[in-house]
Amino acid sequence: MNALLEAAADTAVITKRNLIKIKRVPDLLVFTTLQPIMFVLLFAYVFGSAIDVPGVGYREFLIAGIFAQTVVFGSTFTGYSLAQDLQKGVIDRFRSLPMAPSAVLFGRTLSDVLNNVISLIVMALTGLVVGWRIRSSVLEALVGFALVLLFAYAISWVMAYVGLLVRSPEIVNNASFIVIFPLTFIANTFVPTNNLPGPLKAFADWNPVSAVTQAARELFGNTSAALPPPDVWSMQHPVPYTLIWVVLILAIFIPLSIRQYQRAASR
Amino acid sequence: MTNAIVAQGLVKHYGEVKALDGLDLEVAEGTVLGLLGPNGAGKTTCVRILSTLLKPDAGSATVAGHDVVRDAKALRRLIGLSGQNAAVDEHLTGFENLDMVGRLYHLGRERSRQRARELLEMLDLTEAGDRITKGYSGGMRRRLDLAAALVAEPPILFLDEPTTGLDPRSRISMWDVIAGLVRGGTTLLLTTQYLEEADRLADRIAVIDHGTVIAQGTSDELKGQIGGERLEFTLADAAQLGVARDCVVPLGIGEAVIDQHSRRLSVPVTGGAAVLVEALRALDAAGVELQDVGLRRPTLDDVFLTLTGHAAEEKESQDDESETTTTQTRTTTKEGAA
Ligand SMILES: Nc1ncnc2c1ncn2[C@@H]1O[C@H](COP(=O)(O)OP(=O)(O)OP(=O)(O)O)[C@@H](O)[C@H]1O
Ligand SMILES: [Mg+2]
Numbered sequence: 001m002n003a004l005l006e007a008a009a010d011t012a013v014i015t016k017r018n019l020i021k022i023k024r025v026p027d028l029l030v031f032t033t034l035q036p037i038m039f040v041l042l043f044a045y046v047f048g049s050a051i052d053v054p055g056v057g058y059r060e061f062l063i064a065g066i067f068a069q070t071v072v073f074g075s076t077f078t079g080y081s082l083a084q085d086l087q088k089g090v091i092d093r094f095r096s097l098p099m100a101p102s103a104v105l106f107g108r109t110l111s112d113v114l115n116n117v118i119s120l121i122v123m124a125l126t127g128l129v130v131g132w133r134i135r136s137s138v139l140e141a142l143v144g145f146a147l148v149l150l151f152a153y154a155i156s157w158v159m160a161y162v163g164l165l166v167r168s169p170e171i172v173n174n175a176s177f178i179v180i181f182p183l184t185f186i187a188n189t190f191v192p193t194n195n196l197p198g199p200l201k202a203f204a205d206w207n208p209v210s211a212v213t214q215a216a217r218e219l220f221g222n223t224s225a226a227l228p229p230p231d232v233w234s235m236q237h238p239v240p241y242t243l244i245w246v247v248l249i250l251a252i253f254i255p256l257s258i259r260q261y262q263r264a265a266s267r
Numbered sequence: 268m269t270n271a272i273v274a275q276g277l278v279k280h281y282g283e284v285k286a287l288d289g290l291d292l293e294v295a296e297g298t299v300l301g302l303l304g305p306n307g308a309g310k311t312t313c314v315r316i317l318s319t320l321l322k323p324d325a326g327s328a329t330v331a332g333h334d335v336v337r338d339a340k341a342l343r344r345l346i347g348l349s350g351q352n353a354a355v356d357e358h359l360t361g362f363e364n365l366d367m368v369g370r371l372y373h374l375g376r377e378r379s380r381q382r383a384r385e386l387l388e389m390l391d392l393t394e395a396g397d398r399i400t401k402g403y404s405g406g407m408r409r410r411l412d413l414a415a416a417l418v419a420e421p422p423i424l425f426l427d428e429p430t431t432g433l434d435p436r437s438r439i440s441m442w443d444v445i446a447g448l449v450r451g452g453t454t455l456l457l458t459t460q461y462l463e464e465a466d467r468l469a470d471r472i473a474v475i476d477h478g479t480v481i482a483q484g485t486s487d488e489l490k491g492q493i494g495g496e497r498l499e500f501t502l503a504d505a506a507q508l509g510v511a512r513d514c515v516v517p518l519g520i521g522e523a524v525i526d527q528h529s530r531r532l533s534v535p536v537t538g539g540a541a542v543l544v545e546a547l548r549a550l551d552a553a554g555v556e557l558q559d560v561g562l563r564r565p566t567l568d569d570v571f572l573t574l575t576g577h578a579a580e581e582k583e584s585q586d587d588e589s590e591t592t593t594t595q596t597r598t599t600t601k602e603g604a605a
Contacts, residue, residue: 090355096319
């Protein structure tokens with residue numbers, strides 16, 4: 001068998017194993033779905049009552065931001081699961097087998113896309129209930145969803161590296177919280193960035209989370225001439241800017257994670 | 268006979284800790300090597316290097332003719348590993364675990380399934396096979412982990428403490444399974460804390476401590492190294508130890524060893540039961556009151572204690588305990604020489 005086919009077959013086996021786990025541990029699915037519902041409702045009703053977004057209502061503004069934040073958080077699951085597999089010795093087992101070393105990581109990141117797909121669907125439905133609408137075409141909206149998922153996929157690889165490096169699921173969770181919270185809040189996710197103080201505004205405008213949010217907003221048709229995007233290249237061209245980040249992250253973290261996997265030890 | 272496993276000068280550091288310090292090993296094809304050593308001796312590290320999971324800092328090793336670093340991928344087709352902690356996926360059933368491993372060995376769908384069923388049967392897990400392994404007992408996990416190592420019918424097998432934590436019955440049935448594999452021609456490297464296990468399963472034994480082999484040979488050779496049979500007496504009163512020694516030393520073939528603390532006296536002898544009877548007569552005549560008497564042949568435990576200065580089965584708080592044991596051994600030797 002050719003090496004690439006073999007790697008693909010191995011990846012399929014690992015993906016299947018990960019999906020069985022989603023089915024067997026339903027709490028996981030509950031949190032994957034409940035948490036986004038809670039976020040949409042909290043932000044829509046609590047923040048939405050205080051924040052006025054010109055042109056589009058706050059709820060319409062909000063949804064793309066919630067999407068971005070939720071999938072980025074969802075990606076930490078990749079690191080968490082790999083650290084857990086390491087701890088339980090499952091990675092040792094895999095590493096003693098004549099399988100492709102990349103398969104465990106591709107299988108993991110691919111099955112984690114499913115988690116994010118489920119959260120996106122749940123959030124979109126909740127969004128529709130609270131008044132979010134897609135004002136573009138179906139095709140554009142689908143591209144919007146795909147872009148959010150692609151971005152999350154790239155973040156998954158960062159988390160894979162972190163998980164293999166720190167080797168403790170709890171630490172992965174806590175550490176990524178500390179990074180992801182500012183990353184997803186110092187952004188255009190929940191408030192327009194116009195009134196942010198200087199350095200924060202610069203950070204927010206070049207923050208890739210802002211880019212993917214802005215891109216999704218545009219693709220969903222949730223923007224308005226009354227609220228033009230900041231006059232920086234990243235916000236004027238959010239789709240290419242997001243794609244640059246995705247390519248950059250994947251180009252760095254796929255090889256880095258695979259190397260880390262090959263030297264990873266259970267303790 | 269060719270060697271299935273050859274390790275030369277393996278060195279491995281973990282930060283400051285030197286886990287392996289120039290370890291050399293040879294295992295002839297189709298034989299069993301028991302790797303014996305106290306906690307932290309480097310057994311697991313050695314197994315992990317030979318099974319391609321770790322790269323040595325220095326030295327080299329070949330398994331089945333493949334270099335463990337350069338030909339790791341090719342080698343993985345030929346080895347089975349059951350590590351110190353059972354590496355089973357707890358959310359999968361026993362069957363799913365084995366089936367997955369079969370697929371990752373590229374056995375194909377049909378063969379993987381068939382092999383999974385065979386192994387469940389062989390390791391007495393057929394009934395539990397369709398249950399999620401999270402609910403398995405420690406012994407069942409251990410057996411499933413061994414099954415996973417056997418999926419591809421590897422000619423070379425590494426088992427790191429395969430029976431630790433098993434109850435006596437599971438241990439004996441595990442031994443039967445392992446003995447069966449060995450009869451089938453599998454080369455086996457086995458680490459263990461149980462000297463009885465090494466005695467029973469291994470053709471040759473390598474005792475390692477502080478990352479190097481400090482003795483090796485067959486179990487009989489190792490026992491021979493530390494002498495033959497000994498008479499052992501436990502006295503009721505430590506004050507009589509001197510008198511007792513004067514009675515038995517003329518019957519023995521070497522220095523007596525005295526342990527004040529446990530009121531024990533032992534002396535190497537030849538001649539077995541006849542000497543024992545003679546010694547008892549002499550002691551009785553001298554009015555020495557005895558609590559326990561025995562004629563002991565050396566066990567691997569003695570080999571172990573003599574060679575490493577600490578016992579094999581100190582799982583917990585090994586540092587403290589091994590210190591006490593060492594001190595005791597030293598005291599004993601001193602008094603014996605005196
Ligand atoms: N991942 C690691 N990081 C740091 N030190 C380690 C690591 N693995 C092993 N060591 C150290 O290396 C030495 C050898 O450990 P190893 O696990 O090989 O011993 P062992 O003979 O298998 O012991 P045991 O009988 O307890 O299983 C020990 O001092 C141990 O503390
Ligand atoms: Mg060990």
